[in-house]
Amino acid sequence: MQKLQCISPIDNRVYVERPLATEYQIQNALGSARSAQLAWRLVPMAERVELVRAAVANLQKLKDVLAEEICWQMGRPITYASGEIDGLAERALYMAELAESDGSPLQDISLPEKNGYTRFIRREPLGTSLVIAPWNYPYLTAINAVVPALLAGNSVILKHSAQTPLCAERLVDAFSEAGLPAGVFQYLHLGHRDAEQLIIRGNVQHVAFTGSVSGGAAVESAAAGRFLTVGLELGGKxxxxxxxxxxxxxxxxxxxxxxxxxxxxxxxxxxxxxxxxxxxxxxxxxxxxxxxxxxxxxxxxxxxxxxxxxxxxxxxxxxxxxxxxxxxxxxxxxxxxxxxxxxxxxxxxxxxxxxxxxxxxxxxxxxxxxxxxxxxxxxxxxxxxxxxxxxxxxxxxxxxxxxxxxxxxxxxxxxxxxxxxNRCDYLDPALAWTGVKNSGRGCTLSGIGFEHLTRAKSFNFKLQRG
Missing domain, CATH: 3.40.309.10 (Aldehyde Dehydrogenase; Chain A, domain 2)
Known part of the structure; x- marks a missing residue:
């Protein structure tokens, strides 16, 4: 059985070892995500929001434990590591509040009645979102894509960096303990080839990738011809x-x-x-x-x-x-x-x-x-x-x-x-997080971020006159 190993930069020892998902496990996860999403999309927004809030609370209770794991997995000083959980809470709770607010970007867009017609636009979830997250800010980068996707009615499969596998497990566990239905949010420990194959022939409708420019190019290549929506947050200088x-x-x-x-x-x-x-x-x-x-x-x-x-x-x-x-x-x-x-x-x-x-x-x-x-x-x-x-x-x-x-x-x-x-290196969840040129395309967070996780569906009803 193939395994991934997280080598801690602190002392070069193996800190975490996990078996990679088998083909059976991959297909089982895809099937579970697909069937779970059909029911999840019908769950009222208020219930989705409460589940997100409960999951965030679960993670906050573990803040010291998660900080120590971040420290050992990717090397951030323990003095600062717990701040990432505070940032996770800020972003997740903002998106939850936005999703259920008056004027939410997920609400129907109603148009004035016109000559006996009722017209409106509905934002529908895409289906299953594959989130590929990096190690440098393992919780923040993942939550940017995971929480908005769930709030929009999608199911999510999270593939985290081999350097930070515990973060994927902790996130999924927190949502499971909060009561999220089985199959709606899962993780898979995958090598690069299996992740690529998941995009090429897997039943996912959206890919959110954060990583290198070369990694983003590989995602684009794998998604070619599949007509997926792809969000890429890549490098910077x-x-x-x-x-x-x-x-x-x-x-x-x-x-x-x-x-x-x-x-x-x-x-x-x-x-x-x-x-x-x-x-x-x-x-x-x-x-x-x-x-x-x-x-x-x-x-x-x-x-x-x-x-x-x-x-x-x-x-x-x-x-x-x-x-x-x-x-x-x-x-x-x-x-x-x-x-x-x-x-x-x-x-x-x-x-x-x-x-x-x-x-x-x-x-x-x-x-x-x-x-x-x-x-x-x-x-x-x-x-x-x-x-x-x-x-x-x-x-x-x-x-x-x-x-x-x-x-x-x-x-x-x-x-x-x-x-x-007069500031730098900060992400405000109320603002669109996006890049130009080789820094990627697409958008996470803010109301605009929800648009990339849904598709527009128009309704045009002619009213019968009795």
Whole structure:
């Protein structure tokens, strides 16, 4: 029997081992999802919402346990790990409230009577949604797709990363204990080939994938000719711009946290920083001071503020980007020797800030997904805008400024799914979460997110006159 193994980045030991689903189990899950969805779609919205709320409460009761599991599975410092469950609750409960609110995007759209006709548009569930979730924010990324799909009347099969299999099990258990009917929400531990085959020949009507650009391309290829709806949240190389009028102390604190939290392993983390040249020296000095305050260490130690990357190969990938940039003339400001655990071939990696960088360097044009930030001075807004848009990615972009109108003008010209002012690396569930260019397509959360989990069905009734 084939198995998946979660190797903890803390100590390289096997933390979780699970058998991969057999073909029988896969087909059984698909059949259960299909039959369960036919009944689930008829359940009143108020009951769906209460089940979601009860499941969230179940997860919140386990917050400390789940935090420890996150820490060991993917390496986030234990000090911060429980915050993911708080974020899960915020997103799930917002979508639940929206689903049953007056003017809910799931309600029928009624049109005025016209010449003896009754007309309205109904949002119907798609059927079964396959959610493929990553390891970096294992609960947040999954809940973005799972809860809206369930609220919309779909059944869900969750395939989680091999690095975070317990998260899939915990989510399904929480909903089962809340009373969700059997078959409506299931997980499958799958390898890449079986996941691909599930899309190619499985009876799913929607795929929500969060991961790499190459992974998204594989999903698109597998779905070709099946006429599925596909949502893709892919990579990022997200920029920030600090204008001359920004509060520099605040801006630096925000950008550094946005770049190095979770060891930089965030699709919407800041990887490129552009600073007006009048503020450049101060911003660099403040950032270096701030970065040197991180404590690199084991994720299970409360004093640790920067944990290991998910695996040694991921850390070495970022090290290669840095080494190549330095060889091309970049200046590294952080002494790696001050971070005792840092060494090539290890998942423990010192943070780094680079200056004298340009867009010909991989570290400025290729997703890093690690604790490194390149900083470039700019002469004005136009140069900043051109550099921010000079990327194959377009998930988020952040502006730091005291002038909201200028920021709005710049934001209109930025090619990104979300534009921030004086904040970064945050997902508001009331707003559409989407990307452009190689950052993907489709949308999760907000009222618009429900539109991607349903199909429009029009009713046109001619009234008989007695």
């Amino acid at each position: 997200d920029p920030a711009y600090v204008r001359a009028d920004a509060d520099l102390e605040y801006a630096v604190d925000s950008v550094v946290d946005g770049a190095f939290f979770n060891s930089g392993q965030s699709c919407c983390g800041i990887e490129r920083l552009y600073v007006h040249r009048s503020a450049y020296d101060e911003v660099v000095a403040r950032a270096v001071q701030k970065i040197n305050q991180y404590r690199l260490g084991r994720s299970d130690e409360p004093e640790t503020t920067l944990g290991p990357l998910v695996r040694a190969s991921a850390a070495d990938f970022v090290r290669d980007q840095i080494d190549e940039a330095v060889a091309q003339g970049a200046h590294a400001h952080i002494d790696e020797g001050a971070f005792a655990l840092d060494c090539r071939g290890s998942a423990y990696m010192a943070p780094q800030l680079l200056t004298n960088v340009d867009h010909d360097m991989r570290v400025m044009n290729e997703e890093s997904f690690g604790p490194v930030l390149g900083v470039v001075p700019v002469r004005d807004d136009e140069e900043a805008l051109a550099l921010m848009n000079d990327s194959e990615y377009g998930l988020t972009a952040a502006i730091y400024s005291a002038d909201e109108q200028v920021a709005l003008h710049l934001g209109d010209r930025l090619r990104a799914g979300t534009v921030f002012l």
